Amino acid sequence: MEILSQGMVINVGPQHPSTHGVLRLILTLDGEQIVACEPVIGYLHRGLEKMMERRPYRHNIPFTDRLDYLAALSNNLAICQCIERLGGVEVPERAQYIRVLLMELQRIASHLVFLGTFGTDLGATTMFLYAFREREMVLDLLEECTGARLTYNWVRVGGVPDDLPEGFGEKVLDFVKVFRQRMDEYDRLLTRNRIFRSRTQGIGVLPKEMALAYGCSGPMARASGIAYDIRKVAPYEVYDRVEFDVPVLEDGDVWARYLVRMEEMRQSLRIIEQVLRDMPDGAVQTKLPKVFKPPAGIAYSRVESPRGELSFMMVSDGSSNPVRVHIRAPSFVNLSVLPRLLEGAKVADLVAILGSIDVVLGEIDR
Amino acid sequence: MNEAIQELLGRFGEAVQEWTQVTPNEVRFTVSSVVWREVAQYLRDAPLWQMDYPADLTVWDTGNEFWLYLRLWSSVYNHNVILFTAISREEPRIASLATLYPGVDWHEREMYDMYGVIFEGHPNLKRILLPDDWEGFPFRKDYVAVPSGDPLRGPQPVD
């Protein structure tokens, strides 16, 4: 005799303790297994791309802080690089070194938020407190340099607005020394934790071909065996002059993504030390005319934000406002693979899988 | 790269309206909208191209027509291709690439949401970012809306 049953439909969000922002998931369940998942986004949509068309190029830089608000400097860098390519603007060498230094500090801050929230999702709330304690140290450094804790707006077309403050290098090196010890603490807390491993190993496996076909980038792709890091593949600023490794793992599960991000933080420390050692003196910004009209054309820029490939595309018709600004957000593309990842997964693993993608709804919805 | 470009031009001939090699590993093609899907499939499957990673797809409005932009990357050769094509504003229809590259699925939905471009063959073409009952396509250059007075409802388009 056949038992007729309907899949149960469960709504997760938009207000939910662990949806990492305002994300709604409509799940169809068969008992404990997820049969289908439909993500609903757009709860934070502002129409930024359209708003940017009404403003001169450089007035749009503060908006980009609010896209991926956990890594605001990467967004600033991406839009400034795009405008620089449109207008053919050169960036002085010292400014490039400063940009790389700030990007790597930002990467550490962003991965710390991932660690904290990922631990909280799995129930390890202590990780949240540890991660934010270290993050406060990074934010202190960035606040001393840029003046803000979250929305820095500290990259300009042609460089950075101002030089580093006095004694900044020593403070950063002190932080690097302390942070290396703290990372060993995180390893003792999470990486060697049997419960953590059993909740993350073998869960949410993303095969390499699927990751490529969906356009996944960043730690999601690198955990699935794709050696795609824009800092190595298409180096920008001074990334071709510093030595660092890019962690690439083959398993593609939640555990691999966690390990990739942990290792990336260690590599960021290496980059920071080299940048501080090699930074030359010089100007920090190329001055632009008051009214900036790049020649007509189309340009794009791509940077390795902590979430993946962040790319800005701009269309110019020679006037002072852009015709079109398009933001290719890594979280937007990474999230589109979630329904495939959840097919056949258990409901209890949903939070771990979603947390490992590390989405920021600000850049998904724009 | 040069060999690959010559092979593509030989295959598609007149349909490639314009092309430039911007850097040693980036080339941009402007193609006619009729061969949009064919060119994308060729670029994915041809052994000299193997563009397996869809980076970006978007649309912009010049006032006269809609232009599409598709950026692809190859993880095998590390080269980039950008495809452009133009479609009419009055009847914005083009073949969907969602079954070729699953990564452009959501990009095409967003372009339908913002510009009203119909991607033929898309498995699930409905609004993604704006509320489902939104009227009009906000990113078009001729979109005009007035506040509706109700804070829970957005501005309504003026016809």
Place this chain on the structure above:
Amino acid sequence: MGVKERLEKGLVKVPGGTILIAKMADLMAWARKSSMWSLTFGLSCCAIEMMATAASRYDLDRFGMFFRATPRQADVMIVAGWVSVKMAPFIKRLYEQMPEPKYVIAMGGCASAGGPYRDSITIVKGVDQFVPVDVYVYGCPPRPENLILGILKLQERIQREHEAERNGLPKPVREPIIITETGATG
């Protein structure tokens, strides 16, 4: 002085023991203001600063405040982030699901008045368009210290309301408290 007169001034400690006597209203006021449970309502960037305020350095737990995911157990809703037209009905419904007495803190420029998105067609210009707001904490995002000041001012308001209730006076008018970026209070 009798016990009743002394109670008017506050707590009465019974000599020799470990017993305190207080009026019910005073105890309720103290409990309500010192144990405000907030609804996890972080929408965007301000949510990160709210999380940082609740985390190790600017500990919110010492004020008795921690986050509950369900509106049925929350006293205060901190709206942190911009409110879009798609999200607004959910905010309204969540506010209605919170039991009385309930308070709303609008954190950040976006929740207070729409923030930098003045010409966005999908952003509601302030959450006070559809829920009553008690405290506006300006900033983009506001510093954790400002958010804590907003919470302390809200605690003072709860105390004042109960004192008025206890003395039989009419409830004070719920004018919004504004915390500006420099920490000045309006």
